Amino acid sequence: MATDTAAEPITGFDVLAGTIDELSRRAPAVIAAAAAELGTLLLQLHFGDDTHAVLRVRRSRLETTAGRSAEPDVEVHFDQRAMNLVFDLSCRPADEVMPASLDVRGERGDVLAAWRALRVLSQRASGIRAVQELWRRYRDRSPRLWGGHPDRPENRWPRPPAFALPRQSGWRALDYLDARSPDGATELALGTINQRPQSLWDGTIGTGWWKTSPVWDADLFETMRTCRDRVGDEIARLIPARDPKAALYDLVRSYPTRQGKGLRPTLTIAACAAFGGRPDDAVRTAAALELFHNGFLVHDDIADESTHRRGKPTLHEKYGIGLAVNAGDGLNLLAIDGILSNLDTLGLARALGLIHETLHMCRETVEGQAIELDWIRRNAVPRTDRAYYHMSTKKTGWYTCISPCRLGAVCAGETAPGRLDALNEAFRWIGIAFQIQDDVLNLVGEQELYGKEALGDLLEGKRTVMLIHLMRVASARDLVWLRRSLARKRTDKSQDEAERILLAMRRYGSIDYALDVADRLARRGITRFENDLGFLPESEGKGVLRQIANYVTTRPL
Structure with a gap:
């Protein structure tokens, strides 16, 4: 799908489609690696801004379309904060996830394959400057969702939404997260791993909380x-x-x-x-x-x-x-x-x-x-x-x-x-x-x-x-x-x-x-x-x- 990546990425779908378009031109090996992980699966993504995307492989290309699929193999639900955590790799999503933020449906092996494909896209794409610029424009539209210095109120995470418990949503993982109390009664502490959360690439050097072998993904x-x-x-x-x-x-x-x-x-x-x-x-x-x-x-x-x-x-x-x-x-x-x-x-x-x-x-x-x-x-x-x-x-x-x-x-x-x-x-x-x-x-x-x-x-x-x-x-x-x-x-x-x-x-x-x-x-x-x-x-x-x-x-x- 052709997307004008120079335009402002407004929605979760925009940033996904724009990322895939940029990677197809600039880092084909990343697309190929993600496509190999996804295989024949049909992946449905639901974003917190009420946009939806279907991701599939066609002739070794990743194809993304807006909307819903009737019979996806795997469904992933992000709210806005979980969506941003995909890109803010200095925080551990397991520590930072909040009630109702993230849920996944599908067979166990299919879910793991989809996770590996998304991991390739999020981690290896982060070294490509054009993709980072796309993500930066997306992040800048929602500054409260991103970490800054903990003493600045505008950079603090919003309160987690309140839910009446118990609730039966039909999503077992979501029900579990609803019942989970995040650390801190009113707000989450910033900097679980680092004092100041930061994205993997800051324009000069890449940092993160894990250590992996280098991958040479030139633009x-x-x-x-x-x-x-x-x-x-x-x-x-x-x-x-x-x-x-x-x-x-x-x-x-x-x-x-x-x-x-x-x-x-x-x-x-x-x-x-x-x-x-x-x-x-x-x-x-x-x-x-x-x-x-x-x-x-x-x-x-x-x-x-x-x-x-x-x-x-x-x-x-x-x-x-x-x-x-x-x-x-x-x-x-x-x-x-x-x-x-x-x-x-x-x-x-x-x-x-x-x-x-x-x-x-x-x-x-x-x-x-x-x-x-x-x-x-x-x-x-x-x-x-x-x-x-x-x-x-x-x-x-x-x-x-x-x-x-x-x-x-x-x-x-x-x-x-x-x-x-x-x-x-x-x-x-x-x-x-x-x-x-x-x-x-x-x-x-x-x-x-x-x-x-x-x-x-x-x-x-x-x-x-x-x-x-x-x-x-x-x-x-x-x-x-x-x-x-x-x-x-x-x-x-x-x-x-x-x-x-x-x-x-x-x-x-x-x-x-x-x-x-x-x-x-x-x-x-x-x-x-x-x-x-x-x-x-x-x-x-x-x-x-x-x-x-x-x-x-x-x-x-």
């Missing part, structure tokens, strides 16, 4: 933006300010300045840090990788006859095929120069390792491109998803996910084949899942999320998982016009024809099928990440790699 959104901007500055230095400016170097700058998400730069820099290197040592290589990527895009757009890239006309549409091909060649030449220039700063061994990895990446990419273009040339659609996995790994998987990680590790000084190969399987599956989601976004997503014109893949005849599935399950009658459409050149196809194929994909369930496949492959990659990279100590760099591994399952679609 992925901010990290990707920082890495993207840092690498963008390096790209600007690598592109010379010389003639012919209008016919070459202005074109060379065009695609890199149409900034994307920053996935490859972040993977490269994070992998360098995860393998014990200095992040700055990977910036030049990350910039070279982005130049390779943009060179590939220029040539891909010509081969695919694409009209737009990241919301603007493609180079060949604006300047003609000749100048565009030359600009793509120039981008690749500058990328090679960027890789070689590491010799001065990283030394011979690492520079040779980078050259070896770059050559392998380029070879895989052109082989994958050849496979896909040959399918289109022969008007062939593979029968199995596995053929798509093979092509996608070669065409985009290596230079989007696998190679950035390996190049970053080499920048840190790691050249042992066995340790570098430990990155392959995890990021192979993650890369395939990421590409499937990109293919889906081209059909159903907002254009700015994908970067190409809407339905461009259908006009180009791209062999995606959705198309492969459609051709497997479509009726004989539909297959006739589908094959006829695929045989036509892009210039002979209309938008209406692409819309008709999209409608068929929806009717036969091909898009839902592809999303299920992407989710399954991403989870396979995440499992391989944890198993294969266990030799790497926990660090901020490894934490960022983990966030990206989980980003595939939480990114907006």
Whole structure:
């Protein structure tokens, strides 16, 4: 559910939905961990401000909706004070709970699973600044519910509500709490554990009454933006300010300045840090990788006859095929120069390792491109998803996910084949899942999320998982016009024809099928990440790699 997290969080539902939205963008590993704990359970939350939320897992994402469910597996009831105690982790809820504050219904195992999911959200989310800002705005609306100095009357807890006893509410835990007298007849003492209650994160340092192993949950959104901007500055230095400016170097700058998400730069820099290197040592290589990527895009757009890239006309549409091909060649030449220039700063061994990895990446990419273009040339659609996995790994998987990680590790000084190969399987599956989601976004997503014109893949005849599935399950009658459409050149196809194929994909369930496949492959990659990279100590760099591994399952679609 989309929520405007910049708006003031007014209700309990607002703060829950806003937290999940922020974590989905900024800390996907937290969402994945909470979703794994919640599993198939349907969790109903009742807040003291009379708002209600239903929390469930869908394709490894946490989905929250306002309202009530007819048959939840677990129900949790908070009053306002209990809601705040979830976030004020310097107080023990068991000591601070008041009559009628909190109650839970459900089977014992289900209740424990729901508790673990909420614990992940509340504790690990508390290290993310954007989430803390959301909670702060929520807390500021009810200052009396929060602790301050005990000598300030406005910061003292309100009196517990009085109830006539005995009362039979139907909630056994609630009846128990009704009969329980809190410490102090008129008001609760502040600071059960600390003299002054405080939230886990105060903007500088985290504190609390328990001690746990550190969890490295970096803000992925901010990290990707920082890495993207840092690498963008390096790209600007690598592109010379010389003639012919209008016919070459202005074109060379065009695609890199149409900034994307920053996935490859972040993977490269994070992998360098995860393998014990200095992040700055990977910036030049990350910039070279982005130049390779943009060179590939220029040539891909010509081969695919694409009209737009990241919301603007493609180079060949604006300047003609000749100048565009030359600009793509120039981008690749500058990328090679960027890789070689590491010799001065990283030394011979690492520079040779980078050259070896770059050559392998380029070879895989052109082989994958050849496979896909040959399918289109022969008007062939593979029968199995596995053929798509093979092509996608070669065409985009290596230079989007696998190679950035390996190049970053080499920048840190790691050249042992066995340790570098430990990155392959995890990021192979993650890369395939990421590409499937990109293919889906081209059909159903907002254009700015994908970067190409809407339905461009259908006009180009791209062999995606959705198309492969459609051709497997479509009726004989539909297959006739589908094959006829695929045989036509892009210039002979209309938008209406692409819309008709999209409608068929929806009717036969091909898009839902592809999303299920992407989710399954991403989870396979995440499992391989944890198993294969266990030799790497926990660090901020490894934490960022983990966030990206989980980003595939939480990114907006």
